[in-house]
Amino acid sequence: MNTFEDREKIKQLRESNNLTYKDLANDLDVNDLAIFNLENDELLGRITTKQLRQVGEAMGYKLEYGFVKMTDIEIEAKARAKHTQYLSSGIKHNKL
Numbered sequence: 001m002n003t004f005e006d007r008e009k010i011k012q013l014r015e016s017n018n019l020t021y022k023d024l025a026n027d028l029d030v031n032d033l034a035i036f037n038l039e040n041d042e043l044l045g046r047i048t049t050k051q052l053r054q055v056g057e058a059m060g061y062k063l064e065y066g067f068v069k070m071t072d073i074e075i076e077a078k079a080r081a082k083h084t085q086y087l088s089s090g091i092k093h094n095k096l
Helices: 009-016 022-027 034-044 049-058 072-088
Strands: none
Touching: 009 034, 009 049, 022 034, 022 049, 034 049
């Protein structure tokens, strides 16, 4: 499951490297407001892999992109959530 903490990688890396907005902005040749906006975009799921790669490289990291197989529990939880959402949508379904 995605949490906000899962989507705060840039902020976590920046802070763990003791970098301020201004420090990282200087490395990327942008202003510090751009870094603030970038971290917010990541939090909201509006960041591209290109941006992630560029920010990571500025801090000495490389981006590795991949998929991880969901566990049976995660699959079941997702199916139940989808079913609950369907039922709460008010759509009536006919029984045969």
